[in-house]
Amino acid sequence: MQRIxxxxxxxxxxxxxxxxxxxxxxxxxxxxxxxxxxxxxxxRTDTAFIAEFERDLKYYVGRPSPIYHAERLSxxxxxxxxxxxxxxxxxxxxxxINNTIGQALVARHMGKRRIIAETGAGQHGVATATVCARFGxxxxxxxxxxxxxxxxxxxxxxxxxxxxxxxxxSGSKTLKDALNEAxxxxxxxxxxxxxxxxxxxxxxxxxxxxxxxxxxxGREARAQMLEQYGRLPDVITACVGGGSNAIGLxxxxxxxxxxxxxxxxxxxxxxxxGHHAASLAAGRPGVLHGNRTYVLCDDDGQITETHSVSAxxxxxxxxxxxAFLKDSGRADYVGVTDDExxxxxxxxxxxxxxxxxxxxxxxxxxxxxxxxxxxxxRLVLCNLSGRGDKDVHTIAAREGxxx
Amino acid sequence: MSRIDAxxxxxxxxxxxxxxxxxxxxxxxxxxxxxxxxALVEAGADLIELGVPFSDPMADGPVIQHAxxxxxxxxVGLARIFDWVREFRLRDTxxxxxxxxxxxxxxxxxxxxxxxxxxxxGVDGVLLVDCPVEEIAAAAPLRDAGLAQIFLAAPTTTGExxxxxxxxxxxxxxxxxxxxxxxxxxxxTGDVRERVAAIRRQASTPVAVGFGVRDAASAAAxxxxxxxxxxxxxxxxxxxxxAHADEAAERARAFLSPIRAALDRRT
Ligand SMILES: Cc1ncc(COP(=O)(O)O)c(C=O)c1O
Numbered sequence: 251m252q253r254i255x256x257x258x259x260x261x262x263x264x265x266x267x268x269x270x271x272x273x274x275x276x277x278x279x280x281x282x283x284x285x286x287x288x289x290x291x292x293x294r295t296d297t298a299f300i301a302e303f304e305r306d307l308k309y310y311v312g313r314p315s316p317i318y319h320a321e322r323l324s325x326x327x328x329x330x331x332x333x334x335x336x337x338x339x340x341x342x343x344x345x346x347i348n349n350t351i352g353q354a355l356v357a358r359h360m361g362k363r364r365i366i367a368e369t370g371a372g373q374h375g376v377a378t379a380t381v382c383a384r385f386g387x388x389x390x391x392x393x394x395x396x397x398x399x400x401x402x403x404x405x406x407x408x409x410x411x412x413x414x415x416x417x418x419x420s421g422s423k424t425l426k427d428a429l430n431e432a433x434x435x436x437x438x439x440x441x442x443x444x445x446x447x448x449x450x451x452x453x454x455x456x457x458x459x460x461x462x463x464x465x466x467x468g469r470e471a472r473a474q475m476l477e478q479y480g481r482l483p484d485v486i487t488a489c490v491g492g493g494s495n496a497i498g499l500x501x502x503x504x505x506x507x508x509x510x511x512x513x514x515x516x517x518x519x520x521x522x523x524g525h526h527a528a529s530l531a532a533g534r535p536g537v538l539h540g541n542r543t544y545v546l547c548d549d550d551g552q553i554t555e556t557h558s559v560s561a562x563x564x565x566x567x568x569x570x571x572x573a574f575l576k577d578s579g580r581a582d583y584v585g586v587t588d589d590e591x592x593x594x595x596x597x598x599x600x601x602x603x604x605x606x607x608x609x610x611x612x613x614x615x616x617x618x619x620x621x622x623x624x625x626x627x628r629l630v631l632c633n634l635s636g637r638g639d640k641d642v643h644t645i646a647a648r649e650g651x652x653x
Numbered sequence: 654m655s656r657i658d659a660x661x662x663x664x665x666x667x668x669x670x671x672x673x674x675x676x677x678x679x680x681x682x683x684x685x686x687x688x689x690x691x692a693l694v695e696a697g698a699d700l701i702e703l704g705v706p707f708s709d710p711m712a713d714g715p716v717i718q719h720a721x722x723x724x725x726x727x728x729v730g731l732a733r734i735f736d737w738v739r740e741f742r743l744r745d746t747x748x749x750x751x752x753x754x755x756x757x758x759x760x761x762x763x764x765x766x767x768x769x770x771x772x773x774x775g776v777d778g779v780l781l782v783d784c785p786v787e788e789i790a791a792a793a794p795l796r797d798a799g800l801a802q803i804f805l806a807a808p809t810t811t812g813e814x815x816x817x818x819x820x821x822x823x824x825x826x827x828x829x830x831x832x833x834x835x836x837x838x839x840x841x842t843g844d845v846r847e848r849v850a851a852i853r854r855q856a857s858t859p860v861a862v863g864f865g866v867r868d869a870a871s872a873a874a875x876x877x878x879x880x881x882x883x884x885x886x887x888x889x890x891x892x893x894x895x896a897h898a899d900e901a902a903e904r905a906r907a908f909l910s911p912i913r914a915a916l917d918r919r920t
Contacts, residue, residue: 274756274783276712278832281809420718426709433711438833537756550730551758552708
């Protein structure tokens, strides 16, 4: 295993995180990606752009989000103290808005008036439709036909915000197919269209750009830990779908070698059953959606269908930086099952009065497991990436309750 | 000389425009693949592009997407595709065969193993849609094994990058006639003519043009200035639903013959 001296050096100029990342896209997209890379490279160090982004995070999103000490939960678990980074309190209810604001600002600077996006659970779609409404940009959201059926409320929410939601009926009719369709739209309309990808996947510079916009989570959390507790946490954890909330929290801590990092993937009905979405824990290196990363596929390289109770984790790939962190040993990635996530959802609701998103409930379940093994004076910081209002119907249906 | 290079030398000597049909391996049926390949050659194909079905064909329109889905539903994979090429080679050792597909099946198979199997089966070239020159290292084992890696150039490929693509190209350069996905209807012959002329000045390989070529008329229009024309979605559409291998082969022949005739009338 290669020892990495400084994790902030990645990706390199070609968008590589070690062996992972890159630009595995059709020829037509190389030029617009290069244009985006050049624009973003300029903007990411531009003080006026940074000030604009930070102003929106403060006054529109409501940042900083607090770190909350879940005292009753910690006492019940009987181990380390569990701290929650409250991304659920952001406008639109999740971390996703950090990224959509950043990318919409980039789009505006590039003079692109038409925005497209893919969405699974609808959270990224809602966050994109929100910023498009605010900036007066046209918005088309691609969503798998199966997901449209599962997430009716978010579909309606996007429409209320003025977005057009286009059902995708190819392949498995879920998130990965929505991403394919958004790419096809982009290839066709490269001149005036900006593609806001919702996670740290896709070709370079997306994994870097989406990470940078979400890295505010970890930067804030690190400063808050030092201010509130006078020290860094012992362990940090987050759920990993594509990996944007996780890398957002992890990034500021990568060079703090004493802070243990654990990502929680969706183990669905259990990794052994094959019905899961644990790309890092159970997949292998391959190429999907423009980058080299861990993917879930069969021996012939066909991407397999995934399963998770949470639509936002139901993705057969994962951001390339996580693949790199796994191989370099800096982070561990473990599976959390549907049942464990649901149990954590109820436990947090009853002990702290917080309804977590089902995605985030995977992180809570992992935080509970980690805390249980540690003494009382240790600190486990968990990214509560989103709120659970959107999942109330799913949970009721699973428990046989009709609303 | 490789089979692809030999074929283009021969085309140039006969002043004939190359005709390159594409169809998805396994669609309309696994039994039809080899008969359709032979039928295409009989109807005037100079080179065959065989699509390797993939679960996530990001650069393809609905026609080829659905053909891929149907082929995958019938269990088509690399091993069978290599078998079909091997079987095709029993009767045809002259017509080059290029596999067209996406990176992940190659990565999972292992690029070196993929290359060895492809060469052993009689494959001549590989076009990986999501492997631009920036990622050429990933396909090095293919070139090392003697396969021609075919690259795409698009309307958005210009300047220094176009030079890079031209330098990397082996076999032929595939010019994508418009920014879009396969099967779309956006062909503008005038724009393409100008671009192809510019590319031909830079490229040391022949230039084939594809995307949006649907019939004899559009093929003849492109054939006026391209070294070869590629025709895919329209053929895939025509083959879809053929009840048995003979019918598929008959449809392939009926589809391609008038296109061949139109190209030849011009020259
Ligand atoms: C609340 C929440 N958390 C996590 C995710 C998973 O995405 P990522 O892994 O990119 O953070 C989603 C995706 O929809 C989400 O809505």
